[in-house]
Amino acid sequence: MASVRLENLRKEFGTVVAVKELNLHFPDGKFAAILGPSGCGKTTTMNMIAGLETPTRGSIYFDDRRMNDVPPGKRDVGFVFQNYAIFTHMTIAENIGFGLKIRGVDETTIRREVGKIAELLELTDMLNVNAGRLSVNDMQKVALGRSMIVKPRIFLLDEPFSNLDAAFRAFMRGELKRIQREIGQTMIYVTHDQVEAMSMADLIAVMDFGVLQQFGSPDEIYNQPVNTFVANFIGSPNMNFVACSFRSEDGKGYLVQKRGSARIAIDERRRQLLEHHSGNQDLIWGIRPEHMTLHAEPISSDCIQAVVRFLEPLGPKTVVHLRLGEEHIKVIAPPSYREAAGVVQWIQINPQYLHVFDAKTGVVIR
């Protein structure tokens, strides 16, 4: 087991900068996710940790040892590839035992260790099956087992569940978390699926265009996004963003919608903060759909008025799409909500969950 530390890590492919001065510290024994859209540099980062790519600049440390010049096979890293890279000409047992075989471990020990892993992954009945004939789900398990058997210090998983069917994916999310807790290894996990990251990881690093956006616990990432990118990327349905400007009247602060007439009051701390913010005429307020409630009548003076456009009933909840001035917002309502399009609704915003961003930089103001 080991911690992983990246220091000013940079990777260029020709003129393209895949990863820009990345600084990250994954503590020992934690389950961490690198989250971001395609092409954000997350797989490149992973490959650099594994040693499959050489960084252009910067350092990689496992604990306190600099790993840049250590070849991939000597880094003691378990890597599960996106398409599993199962050795299709071998049986499942030969696949799982491969790491031990090339280390010169004797046959009896290999068989015993393979047996243990197979038990853990529920593959015992299939050990002699040719790996070329496996379903994707089983390939996933074999790939995990093949990495686990050599007891690597660090586990890297590159989008391990992206090819699985939905039901098995949900199952494996739970399984992987259980396995990680059981063996207590540092696991780093690349994904573009925020649900996967949120549900499994202790820590999430959100990346975009090769730049680290935010690194923190799922709770921090969700509740205190540092910029509009993170705020937008995390959460489904995603956060509502409304362009607004700051106004101060009679010593009270308001955010006034630019493309509509909505106005929300803000507390004193925020008022002072925005008062002194130079770009306070060019702001964005952000609020998640689940942090608003819909009412037929204004239940307080803070309510804003919107018109229902259509509903998206999802079973446990209903996503209500509304028109707020010229903008489109989404609010989560109880499953019983059945108002028709065109109905006027009053939205009560929970001010505790209101985020204010600078419209030019996208950075949160708090």
Place this chain on the structure above:
Amino acid sequence: MGGNVAVPVIQDERIGETGRVRRRRFLDMSDVRIFSTSLTAPAQFVLLFIIMFPLLAEVYISLTSWTPTRGGDWTQAYRFWDWGRNYVEVFRDIAFWQALGRTFLIAGVAVALEFLLGLGIAFLFLEEFPGKRIFYTLMLVPMMIVPAVAGYVFWLFFQSNGPLNAIISLLIGQPFTLTWLANDVTAMIAVIVAEVWEWTPLMFLIMLSGLVGLPEDQMRAATMLGATAWQKFRYLVLPILKPIIIIAVVIRGMEAVKIFDMVYLMTQGGPAQATETISIYMYKVAFQQVRWSFAAAAAMTILVIMTIIASYALRPLQTPQREIG
């Protein structure tokens, strides 16, 4: 052919307007089986004739003591019928077995070298290097040269006052005048060198296509598990390329056994019989000694031997992959 087709019990479509059952015509083209058979039949007859006729004629001649010099054409060969004495003679003929042994030696050594060289060079061509395209084209040149021309070039190359000796003289600083083709061992080496030179490119091409198609992810996975380059070759590259390697070696092996033009131009099988391969032997028996029926028997013997060897060599390809337990 159509007469064997069972008449269907239900014949509704055959009942004419008068209600009478129409008689089945010979070669009823509305029957799919007859129609398709009649379409392919001409080609099959031609093929059958091309393959079977020479083979049967050879078997027939080999069982007689007929040769053109004994009068009558080959159809009259039955007058010299001798119940396979030729086969006994072939089995007793030391020159035949020596020629066969020599052929296997040349083919074995040459194909092994071609395989190793071809695979090695293919590995080099996986990397990028300046002038790769030019080298790639140059690599393929030997294969495109007519073997007879190549044989003549190598005949010149190995002369006592030829380029090879000139180069060696230059390197060792004194005149070197070995007559390569006049010495048993060096003549054999010369023939093998020529054969390897001509056919390594084919091996190279086949191996390169195999290597390019290797699953990169599996190689990376093995790297991550700590496999060395040799272990990756041993446990991944070889097993994955196995079918390609077997086919390449078998094809090349069968071709190499037939080696004739190169040897004939370089040594005519000499000095004495030192490089007399089975093809040269057959040529001498058939066209210099004019023992046609004996040559036919020898050819049949070789055919049987080669068929047995080839079917054994290809056996690993025929076994199906392990079934699900």
